[in-house]
Amino acid sequence: MSKTVFSQIMEHIPKYEFDKRVSKYNGNYKVRTFTCWDQFLCMSFAQLTYRESLRDIEACLTAQPNKLYHMGIKGTVAKSNLARANEKRKWRIYADFAQCLISEARVLYYDDSDFLKDIDEAVYALDSTTIDLCLSLFPWAKFRKHKGAVKMHALLDLRGSIPRFIEITHGLVHDVNILDVLIPEPGSYYIMDRAYLDYKRLYQLNQDKANFIIRAKKNLQFRRLYSN
Structure with missing residues (x-):
């Protein structure tokens, strides 16, 4: 056969x-x-x-x-x-084997696209998605009165669209908390939406020699210190 x-x-x-x-x-x-x-x-x-x-x-x-x-x-x-x-x-x-496969896939697809070819450092997008669950089958995952859910947080390598990091939490966990378990890669860029706007956590990201691009909230108060 x-x-x-x-x-x-x-x-x-x-x-x-x-x-x-x-x-x-x-x-x-x-x-x-x-x-x-x-x-x-x-x-x-x-x-x-x-x-x-x-x-x-x-x-x-x-x-x-x-x-x-x-x-x-x-x-x-x-x-x-x-x-x-x-x-x-x-x-x-x-989980460990998935990380092994991800590492292999990143090498295979690193040069698969001209996207971001002028940037030597890694560029990641961080976001989450809520996965609905049947509350009667998963009572521990209560999200709303009649709804259950878990949340998948993913860090996507924009070269090749390969996930670098995946964490599944209860649906009620706020997105910003995932920054506490993320291990920053020095020199890399992290693109996030305003749900991750937390100055203490972003400062720690900066201290770890990583860069971030994030949408500002309308009530953001800031002062420009210097310009390059």
Whole structure:
């Protein structure tokens, strides 16, 4: 049987780097069949094919079980296995591996566009988006009276549009708080909207040798000290 499109895509994933993270966090401890790699392949397939639930993933993948081995999936694909793995496996395995993939992607796409080609330093855009959740299923994520939500904060490298940093918080967390966990890159530029306007935090950004471009609020009081 020829390789599936999915397996051809997964060939570009550095499994050695993934296995290093699994070993670091002991991810396959007491796991008999459905390994972390099986979980990663199943969830990657779900993302690429727009599956909507664990039941949907199971139904789709088990429709042609003879192809699973050729996709690299050796464990039993069952809703219970997926649910248990997603609940129990250490999330840091996938968070660390995501950073590894981001680092590789940044190198690949750094010179992909003429955008900002005259600037040697990195240029980032910082923003957030609110993701709605069903309050009855996620009561801990209460955002409004009848609404649940989490917020995804993303730092986007404008060369190649590759995310450099992603943090998911409760929907009620104000955008400006993400500056407290952001590790500034000296010499780089951070573009933000007025939601991040906090002078103490921006001063710290300046102290860390980073530059920022931010929209001012209408009531901003300022005095020009000097001009270049």
